[in-house]
Amino acid sequence: MSTSQVTALQGIRVLDFSHALAGPYCTLLLADYGAEIYKLEPRSGDMGRGWGPPFQGGESSFFLGLNRGKQGISIDLKQPAGLDLCLRLIDSMDVLIENFRPGAMDRLGLGFEALHRRNPRLVYCSISGYGQNGPSRDEAAMDLVVQSSSGLLSITGTEDGESVRCGYGVTDVTAGLFAAIGILLALRAREITGEGQYVDISMLDSMISTMSSNYMSYLGSGIVPRPMGTAFPTVVPYRVFHTRDGAIAIAVGSERLWSAFCRAIGRSDLEQHPDYATNAARIHNRAALEPLLDSIFRERPIAEWVEKLQAAGIPASPVRDFQQVAEHSQSQARRMFPTLDHPTAGPHRVTGSPIKLSATPGSPRAPAPLLGQHTGSALEKLLGIDSQTMAALRARGVIFE
Numbered sequence: 274m275s276t277s278q279v280t281a282l283q284g285i286r287v288l289d290f291s292h293a294l295a296g297p298y299c300t301l302l303l304a305d306y307g308a309e310i311y312k313l314e315p316r317s318g319d320m321g322r323g324w325g326p327p328f329q330g331g332e333s334s335f336f337l338g339l340n341r342g343k344q345g346i347s348i349d350l351k352q353p354a355g356l357d358l359c360l361r362l363i364d365s366m367d368v369l370i371e372n373f374r375p376g377a378m379d380r381l382g383l384g385f386e387a388l389h390r391r392n393p394r395l396v397y398c399s400i401s402g403y404g405q406n407g408p409s410r411d412e413a414a415m416d417l418v419v420q421s422s423s424g425l426l427s428i429t430g431t432e433d434g435e436s437v438r439c440g441y442g443v444t445d446v447t448a449g450l451f452a453a454i455g456i457l458l459a460l461r462a463r464e465i466t467g468e469g470q471y472v473d474i475s476m477l478d479s480m481i482s483t484m485s486s487n488y489m490s491y492l493g494s495g496i497v498p499r500p501m502g503t504a505f506p507t508v509v510p511y512r513v514f515h516t517r518d519g520a521i522a523i524a525v526g527s528e529r530l531w532s533a534f535c536r537a538i539g540r541s542d543l544e545q546h547p548d549y550a551t552n553a554a555r556i557h558n559r560a561a562l563e564p565l566l567d568s569i570f571r572e573r574p575i576a577e578w579v580e581k582l583q584a585a586g587i588p589a590s591p592v593r594d595f596q597q598v599a600e601h602s603q604s605q606a607r608r609m610f611p612t613l614d615h616p617t618a619g620p621h622r623v624t625g626s627p628i629k630l631s632a633t634p635g636s637p638r639a640p641a642p643l644l645g646q647h648t649g650s651a652l653e654k655l656l657g658i659d660s661q662t663m664a665a666l667r668a669r670g671v672i673f674e
Contacts, residue, residue, distance in 0.1 A: 280307020281633040285460070286655075287311065288362055289343065290371035290378070292319040294416070294442050295400045295476065297339040298449030300370060303456070304342035305626040305635040311362070311651055312343040315350070316673060318644045330618035337641045338623050341613060345642025346651050347673045350381055355671045358652070359383070364392055365655050367469075368456055372400035375410050385471045396459040396469040400448050404475035414476060419444040423480035428487060430500030437500070447483055448476040504563070509555035510534075513592060514567050519575035520592040523582060528552065530587060537585035538569055608636075615640035645674040 285308040289300045297319070304310045312319075319340070325333040349355040360383075363369060369388065371378055378384050378399070385397045399405060402414020409422075417438055420426045425444070430437040455472040463469055481488065490506065491498060498506060503522065505511040511524045525534045528551065535544040543549050548558045555562055570578060575591055582589035593601070599610050599622070609625040618640070626635035652658045652672070666672045 279633050281630060281635065282306045282308040285309065285368065286366045287368040287370060288313060288359075288366045290369065290373070290383075291400070292372065293321050294339065294445035295448040296370055296372040296452070297321065298446050299398075299400070299452040299456070300343060301339055301341065302449070302453045302626075302628075303368075305637060306628070306630075306633070307635070307638075308368075310343040311366075311647075311655075312340060312345050312642060313359070314345060314347050314644060316347060318347075322644070329621050330615065332615065332618040332641070334621070337613075337615060337618055337621060340641035341623055342638045343642055344647035344651055345645055346648040347645030348648070349671055349673075350383075352669070352671050354666065354669065356382065358656070358666075358671065360391065361656050362652075363388055363395065366392070366395060367460065368396045368398065370398040370400070370452065370456070374413070375399070375401050375405050389469065389471075392469070394463060394467070394469050396456055396463065396472065398452050398456050398459075398472040398474065400452050400474045400476070402476050404478060405473045409477070416442040416444045416476075419476040419480060423477050423484070424488075425480055425484065428498045428500055430502075432500065432502040432504070434500055444476045444480050447479045448474050451479045451482075504559075507556070508552060509559050509562060510566055512563065514570040516570050516575040516578055517573055521570065521575055521578055521582075522590050522592060524588040526588070531555075533585040534582070534587050537581045537587060538566075540569065611637055613637055613640040616643065645672070648672050648674045 282303055285303070287300060287303060287308050287310045289296065289310050289312045291297055291300065292314075300308075300310045300312070319336065321336045321339060322333050324335040327334045329337065348358055350359055363383075369383075379387075385399075388395055388397060401410075402419055403409035403412055403422075414422075420429075420439060420443065423444065425439065426436045429439055452472065452474045455474055459470050459472050487498060490496075503513040505524075508524070508526055511526070513520050513522045515521075523534075525531050531549075531552070532544050535541050547554070549555050549562055579589055579591060591597075598604055604610055607625065607629075609627075610622045611625050612620050612622050614620050621640075623637055626637065628635060649663055649672075652663065658666075663672070667674070
């Protein structure tokens with residue numbers, strides 16, 4: 274097999290019990306890089322199948338985007354025969370992932386301890402709002418709630434203090450990222466020990482970790498941070514300004530950039546001004562400097578400012594909407610909006626793979642599955658179940674396609 278045909282996660286099998294966003298985002302990443310993802314759904318399907326509009330050919334756009342590249346299997350775990358099928362599938366898996374409330378999988382007889390005894394090499398990953406221990410363990414959690422409980426909402430909003438939800442499901446996606454990292458770490462450890470282990474991912478823990486710089490500022494100063502709009506507490510200027518015909522984001526993160534910035538905006542006099550010559554001085558005099566810069570930016574159109582600033586090496590960008598991003602030449606060059614063809618939704622664009630590997634690249638490999646679409650083929654491949662037995666299982670409602 275040539276290197277171009279090898280995938281980074283080739284041969285890794287994942288039984289995916291997850292639903293909604295956090296777990297499916299994790300397995301989306303694993304699927305893009307070659308893992309075999311067997312998405313196990315109840316007869317009612319993943320709740321994400323109903324999240325819309327928009328729908329394409331009756332399929333939720335949300336679901337299509339999060340579940341591409343996975344094989345869909347449907348088994349009734351409430352029937353003993355269905356649970357037995359599931360356990361037999363687990364025998365052939367490298368990874369199991371779930372994001373139910375803590376304790377739910379134990380009640381099904383599918384908790385880590387039971388499955389570790391059955392398949393000691395299994396890496397078992399649980400994603401939950403607050404983790405598997407602690408006083409908040411059993412609290413219900415969704416993205417907005419954890420944005421609030423983690424402190425994110427307290428620093429995200431307008432400068433007059435109004436809280437604003439982060440525009441995407443940041444706590445779910447961040448937990449999904451850490452779940453993927455945790456699974457890969459556990460698989461690496463298995464190469465050494467020969468055994469799988471339990472991966473406990475909390476949305477709360479994930480957000481605290483990703484806000485490390487914010488929390489370190491608080492822990493170092495004792496000052497509780499507040500919303501600052503698009504501004505940044507420890508760098509000035511670093512925010513969105515309004516030009517004559519649009520908004521532009523700039524980030525002047527060093528004194529070298531400050532010098533280049535002053536020259537680019539035609540205000541060299543500001544470079545060594547005692548109120549603005551250092552970042553500490555600019556933070557102290559933020560209330561005077563930012564309105565001054567805003568008035569300067571309003572004098573010219575955004576295209577002119579972007580050209581001047583980028584030519585000077587200043588990080589700067591127009592505030593783009595989704596249509597502008599999807600149509601941008603950089604997004605196209607990076608293959609970030611490829612097209613897949615679904616049996617009912619038809620051709621549709623999805624987001625691309627973010628990690629560019631030179632020898633074993635990832636990519637969206639197949640569209641999202643129909644409910645139970647691969648039940649028969651997966652059971653035949655993994656368990657060797659013949660067509661007659663399969664038909665009997667369908668007739669009893671143990672499996673469905």
